[in-house]
Amino acid sequence: MKDKALTRAIVREFGLIQDVVQLENMPLPELAEGDARVKMVYATINPSDIITISGAYRSRISVPFVPGFEGVGVIEQAPADSHLPVGQRVLPIGSMGNWQTFKDTKPEWCFTLPDFVSDRQAVNSYVNPMTALLMLTEALDAKPGQRILVNAANSAIGKMLIRIANQLGMTPIAVVRKRENIDIFEGYQLETVLNSSDAAYLQELQRIRRSGGVHAIFDCIGGDESLTFAEILIPGGQFIHYGLLSGKPVPPQFWRSRPDIRFMNFHLRQWIHSQEKPVVQKRIDQVMELIRDGVVHTEIATAFSLNNISDAIEAAVFGELKGKILIEI
Structure with missing residues (x-):
């Protein structure tokens, strides 16, 4: 192992992703006792990576660090008692560090994958699919006939x-x-699709309120729009918040106007770190079945x-490409 090299993208100061991510080569260090070494195959660039690199979470993340919350690879080395064969x-989850040729991590954070899912789908199987599945099956107090808004x-x-x-x-x-x-929703089962830029949008929301309202809202926007959505929630309805595309938090008047609403900030990281490995593996297996079945x-x-990490970053931040940008390692 001593003669192998490690190539990694590293952030030494917070800032715009296109300005602060650097590529470096170094000798591959000795593997710490008890750790597993994963030879990375693919990684992704997600909004969560960009936000982290910007310094939004500097209270709990310090520089330098290797970014990348999502990646897939193969076991290069692992302790014999880990049951992870070479x-x-x-999926080496639970921490950043996937934008490098080798990632060293604890065996308990390495989750196995079935043969029927390709590397390119597997690398995208963690952040979005797991969040969606868990919000619908654990965060949501699901009942038959429930009406939800996304x-x-x-x-x-x-x-x-x-x-x-x-x-x-x-x-x-x-x-x-x-x-x-x-x-764009051919093949999806939807009650209706609303355009928030349409002149009749607010009237459509009021129509939904008058027809019984919604039991739950899945919100990744935040900001003042939260107040509009709060109006159509049934008494005691759920507001599951998981993103800030608006760049603005849910305003305080949200809770003053509707103190009955059951509000939840859903964070995948918190769920993952609160569960035992078999529970997480079972959920990952469920996601793989959803991928297999085309759901x-x-x-x-x-x-x-x-x-060419700089080109990947440019495509992810500035490009007009439709779909995920992968980093091939």
């Missing part, structure tokens, strides 16, 4: 929420921001090699 495909429904995770909800017997209301996104699918735009 060559076993795994905003930013044209996003990757929005579409996953709808497809998984359909499998669970729900027919969501979808909200998009652009007219061209109204017709969950991630559109992939293209892949760049780790050595």
